[in-house]
Ligand SMILES: [Zn+2]
């Protein structure tokens with residue numbers, strides 16, 4: 001690959017990653033990446049009352065920020081190191097606009113829908129866990145109607161984009177990871193919802209990630225978003241950035257060749273190396 005790349009969707013031992021900030025920086029440097037960004041799953045328990053094993057514990061937040069900022073200084077001139085968070089959007093409970101996040105002065109934020117609030121008032125559940133979890137959530141919260149869950153997922157994505165406050169839209173069709181085992185996917189109805197997302201993303205001027213994390217972890221054999229969705233984003237001139245959702249150093253730019261191929265197939269001729277951040281202008285690179 002001759003193009004310039006970054007890795008702005010990464011997780012470390014501060015949340016659910018396996019490696020340290022420094023190990024991840026070394027991997028990014030070895031792979032000749034232009035930039036690495038840290039995007040710990042923002043704390044959730046205090047704001048949303050949801051306890052997970054993958055979100056950054058509240059008491060580790062200051063240490064996380066300090067560690068990333070120290071790496072930023074240490075690597076200056078060799079590797080651009082950026083401070084970020086992957087922030088869940090959960091209606092009325094958590095968003096990238098929350099003061100506990102913005103007050104950290106992050107370089108960028110990734111907006112992500114993992115949790116869905118069922119319409120019948122049962123507990124929010126994640127669409128990013130196992131198929132069993134998803135099926136239980138659909139049965140308890142949506143009367144077993146998977147289509148209703150898919151609509152709820154895209155509704156939440158659209159609400160999050162409308163609300164704003166973040167730079168990169170995370171894995172825009174991650175819901176397919178599980179439900180494609182339970183039902184046919186990429187239906188006409190879903191394509192219509194994805195088109196709404198493409199239009200909203202263009203209007204909000206956000207960057208959408210082309211995320212190889214599902215491939216890196218052996219969950220799925222293609223990037224998020226799927227090719228038809230990526231083509232819609234291209235039609236609406238939505239900028240894209242390739243990310244690995246790396247939870248370990250060896251995945252820092254894992255399967256970027258597959259992402260490049262998908263972008264080319266979708267008609268993209270360039271990708272962002274660094275999207276428009278809170279503190280930096282956009283930097284793009286030809287594919
Ligand atoms: Zn995520």
Ligand SMILES: [Zn+2]
Pocket residue numbers: 009010011086245
């Ligand atoms: Zn992530």
